[in-house]
Each structure stands twice: as C-alpha cells, then as structure tokens.
Amino acid sequence: MKILLAHCDFAPASLALLNLKSYASADPVLKERLQTRIVGGTPHDDPEHTIASIVTAAKEMQPDVIGFSIYIWSRFRLYEASRQVRMLFPNVPIIWGGPDVSDEAYAQELLAEHPSVDIIVRDEGERTFAHLCHHFLGTGKPLSDITGISFRDRATGSLQGTPNVQYLDNLDDIPSLLDLPEVEAMIDQIPVFALETFRGCYMGCAYCYWGGTTRRSFSMERVFSDLGRILSHKNIKKIWFFDSMFGYKKAVAKELLRFIVANKAPDQSVTFFPNLDFLDEELCSLMKQAGVYIEAGIQTTNEDAYEYLNRKWDKKFLDSKIPLLKKYGLHANAQQLILGLPGDHIEGFRSSVDYAFHTKPEAIQIFPFSVLPATGYWKRRAEFQVKYEGQYRIVYHSTTFPEDDMVIGGLIMVGTKWYERYPGMAQQLVSLLKIRPSYLFERMGRIFMKEVWQLEDTPSSRPLVRKRLLCQAFEVEDVNRLDLELLRAALNREVEDPALRAAADELLRLQSYLNCDELLDARILPEERITAAMQDWSRHPARSPVLEASFNAFDTGSVESLADLSRRIQFVAHPVQTPKDFFGKDLTRYRIIILGEPHHPSRFRDLIGSHAQ
Numbered sequence: 001m002k003i004l005l006a007h008c009d010f011a012p013a014s015l016a017l018l019n020l021k022s023y024a025s026a027d028p029v030l031k032e033r034l035q036t037r038i039v040g041g042t043p044h045d046d047p048e049h050t051i052a053s054i055v056t057a058a059k060e061m062q063p064d065v066i067g068f069s070i071y072i073w074s075r076f077r078l079y080e081a082s083r084q085v086r087m088l089f090p091n092v093p094i095i096w097g098g099p100d101v102s103d104e105a106y107a108q109e110l111l112a113e114h115p116s117v118d119i120i121v122r123d124e125g126e127r128t129f130a131h132l133c134h135h136f137l138g139t140g141k142p143l144s145d146i147t148g149i150s151f152r153d154r155a156t157g158s159l160q161g162t163p164n165v166q167y168l169d170n171l172d173d174i175p176s177l178l179d180l181p182e183v184e185a186m187i188d189q190i191p192v193f194a195l196e197t198f199r200g201c202y203m204g205c206a207y208c209y210w211g212g213t214t215r216r217s218f219s220m221e222r223v224f225s226d227l228g229r230i231l232s233h234k235n236i237k238k239i240w241f242f243d244s245m246f247g248y249k250k251a252v253a254k255e256l257l258r259f260i261v262a263n264k265a266p267d268q269s270v271t272f273f274p275n276l277d278f279l280d281e282e283l284c285s286l287m288k289q290a291g292v293y294i295e296a297g298i299q300t301t302n303e304d305a306y307e308y309l310n311r312k313w314d315k316k317f318l319d320s321k322i323p324l325l326k327k328y329g330l331h332a333n334a335q336q337l338i339l340g341l342p343g344d345h346i347e348g349f350r351s352s353v354d355y356a357f358h359t360k361p362e363a364i365q366i367f368p369f370s371v372l373p374a375t376g377y378w379k380r381r382a383e384f385q386v387k388y389e390g391q392y393r394i395v396y397h398s399t400t401f402p403e404d405d406m407v408i409g410g411l412i413m414v415g416t417k418w419y420e421r422y423p424g425m426a427q428q429l430v431s432l433l434k435i436r437p438s439y440l441f442e443r444m445g446r447i448f449m450k451e452v453w454q455l456e457d458t459p460s461s462r463p464l465v466r467k468r469l470l471c472q473a474f475e476v477e478d479v480n481r482l483d484l485e486l487l488r489a490a491l492n493r494e495v496e497d498p499a500l501r502a503a504a505d506e507l508l509r510l511q512s513y514l515n516c517d518e519l520l521d522a523r524i525l526p527e528e529r530i531t532a533a534m535q536d537w538s539r540h541p542a543r544s545p546v547l548e549a550s551f552n553a554f555d556t557g558s559v560e561s562l563a564d565l566s567r568r569i570q571f572v573a574h575p576v577q578t579p580k581d582f583f584g585k586d587l588t589r590y591r592i593i594i595l596g597e598p599h600h601p602s603r604f605r606d607l608i609g610s611h612a613q
C-alpha cells in the first residue's frame with residue numbers, strides 16, 4: 001500500500017511524519033507492505049510552490065492513502081493542497097493530523113467545513129496511524145473502533161468521533177529516526193537536527209498545547225545513543241532538544257550535559273527550552289560549559305494574567321531564578337513575553353517588558369497571543385470575548401485587552417525587534433534618558449510605522465495598522481530596516497536638551513562596543529588584573545586603538561546628572577569569543593578596559609602608555 005505523507009515545517013524534516021513511519025516500520029506486516037513517501041516544503045516557500053510539489057508527488061506516486069501534518073503555520077496551504085489532491089483522487093482516503101487539528105470539537109468543525117478530509121487523527125499519532133494503515137490494508141479494525149480519530153462515515157456522510165487515544169507507555173517503542181533512509185540521506189548535509197526526548201509537560205499553561213499530554217520520556221540509553229550519533233556528524237552545528245521538562249530529573253539532565261561537554265565539537269551548540277523551575281547552580285554551570293542557548297519563557301509578570309494562565313510561577317519566583325542565569329553568564333538568553341493574554345492589560349504588559357529589559361537579555365521576544373486549538377484558552381475563548389484573525393489566529397481583542405491597547409502593544413513589540421539588534425545601545429539609552437524601556441520601544445515603533453511603513457494610526461486605518469503590527473510579527477525583512485539612522489531621527493525629534501542629545505550621539509558612535517561582554521575598570525580593579533588584561537589586548541589581532549568617550553558610556557549607572565556627561569574616559573577594546581544567537585549565528589561582543597580619565601590620569605598611566613604604543 002502506497003502512502004504519501006505531506007508537511008510544511010520550519011525544520012527540514014518533519015519529526016512527526018518520521019515518527020509515524022518509524023513506529024509503523026516496527027510492525028512486521030506494515031514493514032513488509034507499506035511504501036511511504038514524505039513530501040514537504042517550508043513556510044518560507046511560496047504557498048503555491050508547496051502545494052504544487054505535493055500535487056506533483058501525488059501524481060507521480062498514485063498513492064492509496066494521503067496524510068497531511070498540520071500546524072498553525074502550515075494550515076492554510078495544506079488545506080488547499082488537500083483540496084487539490086481530493087479533486088485529482090476523489091476516492092483516496094485523506095487523513096489530517098497534528099496539533100492544529102487535535103481539539104475534539106474543532107475536529108468535527110473541520111470535517112464539516114472541509115470535504116477534502118476524511119479522517120482527523122487527534123493528538124499523539126503513532127499508534128493511531130499504525131491502526132489506520134492496518135484498517136486500509138484490510139488487516140485491522142473498523143474506524144469506529146480506532147481510538148483518537150474523528151471521521152466522516154463514507155456510507156452515511158455522518159461525522160463521528162472515537163474516544164481519545166491511549167498514549168504510548170514506552171517511547172522507545174518508536175525505533176530511532178536515525179535509522180530511517182530519509183534521515184540517512186540528509187544527515188550529512190544539514191546544519192541543524194532535533195531530538196525529541198520527552199512528551200508532555202506538568203505545567204499545562206492555558207495557551208500551550210505541549211502541556212496537553214501525559215508525561216513520558218525516551219530512555220537515557222536511547223537518548224545517549226542518538227545524541228552520540230548526531231554529534232558525530234560534524235556538519236551538524238546545532239542540536240535542538242524538545243523537552244519541556246529539561247532538568248526535572250536533575251541527575252539525568254546533568255549526566256546529559258556532561259556527555260555533551262565531552263562529545264561536542266567546539267562549533268556545535270545545543271538549544272534547550274529549560275524549565276526555570278528546575279535550575280540550580282550546577283545545572284547552570286554545566287549549561288554554560290555545554291554552550292546552551294537559554295530561552296526564558298516568562299510570558300508575563302502580571303498577577304492578574306497569572307490567574308488564568310494556569311502557571312505555577314509568579315514574579316517572586318522569577319526574581320529568584322533569573323539571577324542564577326546571569327551568574328553563570330548564560331548570555332544569549334531570550335526573554336519571551338506574550339502580548340494580549342486574558343487578564344493582562346496594557347500597563348501590566350508594559351511592566352512585563354520593563355522587567356524583561358532589566359534582566360539584560362540578548363533579546364526580548366514578544367509573541368502576540370495566538371489562541372491555539374485544544375488549549376485552555378481555546379476552551380474559554382467565548383468567556384474572554386476573544387476576537388482573532390489570520391492563519392495564526394492572532395488575538396486583537398479580549399475583555400482586558402481592547403484593540404486600542406493591543407495596537408500600543410504591537411508598537412512596543414516593534415521596539416523590541418530593534419532591541420534585538422542593538423541590546424547594548426538600548427540599555428545605555430534607557431539609562432541615559434531615564435525613560436521606561438517600554439516607552440522607548442513604543443516610540444521606536446511609532447517612528448518605524450511612520451517612516452518605513454508610511455502608516456498613520458487613525459480610526460479608518462486601524463484594522464490595517466493592527467494587522468501589520470500583530471500579524472507582520474512573523475516576517476523578518478522589516479527588522480533589518482530598524483537601523484541606527486531611524487534611531488538618530490527618533491532621538492533628534494524626542495530629545496531636546498543639547499547635552500543629552502550629544503550624549504546620545506556618543507552612544508551611537510560607540511554602539512558596537514556597547515554590547516560588551518566584560519567591563520574592566522582600571523580605576524577600581526587591582527593592578528595585576530589590569531596588567532594581564534592589557535597584555536591580552538596588546539596581543540589581540542583585532543584590538544582597538546586607545547579610544548576616547550565623552551562619558552562612561554559603558555556603565556548604565558555612571559550618569560546621574562548632566563555634569564557627568566563631560567567626564568571623558570579613555571578605553572581600549574578587543575572582541576571576545578562570542579555567544580551564538582538562537583539560529584547559531586555569532587554575536588560580536590567586546591571586552592572593554594577603561595583606562596582612566598585623560599584629565600585626571602589614573603595610577604595606571606605608565607602602564608597605559610607602554611601598551612598603547
């Protein structure tokens with residue numbers, strides 16, 4: 001029996017479809033009788049292109065069954081691909097699966113709206129998919145006895161649903177994906193690979209579907225074996241771990257990190273979504289050694305929003321964990337927030353942004369609230385009077401977050417994109433101007449909207465403004481237009497005091513150095529420390545000459561009054577080994593040594609003189 005499986009994911013391979021195939025291949029009958037082909041594209045492709053490649057594959061293969069793996073980012077184009085293959089093959093059963101179709105009531109609605117789907121597989125798919133294959137081969141049960149599906153009865157046209165699937169007890173029942181021919185064919189060419197180590201999450205946050213399943217993990221033997229094999233492919237530079245509970249079993253997590261430290265090449269890095277709950281000193285230290293990228297999904301700091309979020313954290317908890325990350329120099333950490341959560345309001349959102357800013361992350365990532373099927377908020381969407389739009393079901397109105405405020409939040413979100421490009425600059429600027437970060441971001445957003453998008457927010461343009469701010473968030477090309485010239489224009493408009501404006505210009509001039517990784521001040525540190533640092537600097541091939549700044553632009557606390565702006569300092573700098581961003585790109589960071597004040601020479605004057613030659 002020939003089965004065509006289609007997806008459209010950011011990852012080059014669909015973990016979901018590979019898992020279905022791998023699990024089925026452990027069944028002797030299916031191994032013998034199934035012929036599976038996986039076809040796909042990425043959401044960055046033109047949707048027409050994805051659809052055409054699926055249709056072409058179907059024409060070539062002439063499948064007996066067709067399956068689609070549907071996520072929020074792929075749903076529109078895959079609905080259309082499904083419609084087109086249904087027209088070509090009216091009698092071939094079409095199955096949809098994936099998180100976006102896993103809500104039981106919604107699955108019925110989808111069946112009613114889309115005649116191009118016959119069966120929807122809800123939630124975990126391996127076991128159900130194997131049952132369906134047997135069904136179509138004639139070696140299995142009738143559809144009404146297969147758990148975890150919603151389907152259209154072909155004879156009567158009625159819509160039916162069966163009880164939820166029973167999850168796999170032992171995830172090791174899915175053979176390693178690394179043994180699949182599809183993976184063998186690509187593994188020597190791809191730079192990124194993902195390893196799923198855990199399913200489910202104990203938190204069950206109301207906006208998330210990940211927390212929806214019972215918690216199960218692959219065995220450590222299996223994880224070590226797969227990880228060792230992946231790390232041995234030196235072309236793979238980045239490994240993603242899908243484990244929402246990383247650190248839950250402390251000893252195991254630590255063992256895994258030690259394994260990574262011992263086995264990874266220097267240019268290989270790993271990304272976890274570590275749960276802050278489980279962080280301790282040793283785990284942080286090991287994560288630093290393993291070069292782990294940290295994302296802290298704090299989402300909000302507003303107590304009113306926590307009430308509905310079903311999260312076990314509060315601000316006090318965050319205050320106790322964030323310093324731990326900082327202590328271990330887990331620099332490339334992104335603070336993630338959600339804009340527009342039920343119960344939150346614009347002031348609460350501003351405070352969350354300010355909180356995230358003051359933890360000095362590399363990035364503040366704001367996601368507009370997207371109401372996902374099968375989640376807690378989905379079930380309560382009428383109660384919160386949620387209005388949403390577009391493929392991502394972006395919420396633009398709810399009881400505590402009316403549309404006007406959502407637009408302000410969208411402007412702040414644009415400002416945080418700018419932060420991502422210039423974090424050091426933004427930190428210094430906020431301190432210099434003594435402004436709330438969220439206000440600076442909002443201003444940046446307004447200027448960007450006017451200058452780049454040429455849009456004014458008026459009652460008639462409101463829907464367009466809203467869509468561009470909230471739905472555009474998933475496009476990247478605008479981010480590159482958030483440049484320093486735009487900031488200069490903003491500052492010229494906003495800052496009236498000439499001394500402050502000159503200081504802001506100084507920050508712009510020194511902006512690349514502001515992202516410093518380490519700041520050594522010769523005026524206060526012991527002589528040996530500075531002597532050693534100067535020796536490093538003098539040997540560094542990319543060292544700067546001795547530079548001068550009109551005030552201590554590196555220390556956010558250095559400007560208390562305008563008089564401080566005329567206290568010139570001299571400094572030197574050299575690049576240091578850089579952290580990587582989420583996509584594995586190097587971020588340039590500097591070590592700065594403040595030598596002293598030219599008019600008030602420090603006790604290190606002789607030392608400076610000799611190294612500066």
Ligand code: B12
Nearest residue numbers: 009010011016067069071072097098100124125208209210
């Ligand atoms: C890795 C990941 C990503 C990757 C991309 C992954 C990819 N495939 O390209 C990245 C980091 C880019 C990403 C981004 C986002 N993600 Co994400 N991501 C995940 C994550 C952690 C793992 C997905 C995975 O591979 N799981 C392993 C596979 C085996 O499990 P599965 O996907 O559930 O598949 C099973 C079943 O669904 C079913 N199944 C699936 N397809 C099919 C097909 C058939 C025919 C059958 C029978 C069964 C079946 O069987 C599979 C095996 O059991 C999930 C959470 C999770 N743990 O699943 C979220 C998740 C998929 N992401 C989600 C979201 C919302 C996003 C974002 C929109 C978040 C945001 N606010 O920005 C962004 C999108 C960014 C953008 N620009 O559009 C949601 C999706 C919900 C939905 N309705 O689609 C999830 C479920 C998490 C959540 N918050 O609830 N994500």
Ligand code: SF4
Nearest residue numbers: 201204205208211244
């Ligand atoms: S902790 Fe993360 S993975 Fe778990 S339910 Fe909450 S958002 Fe989802």
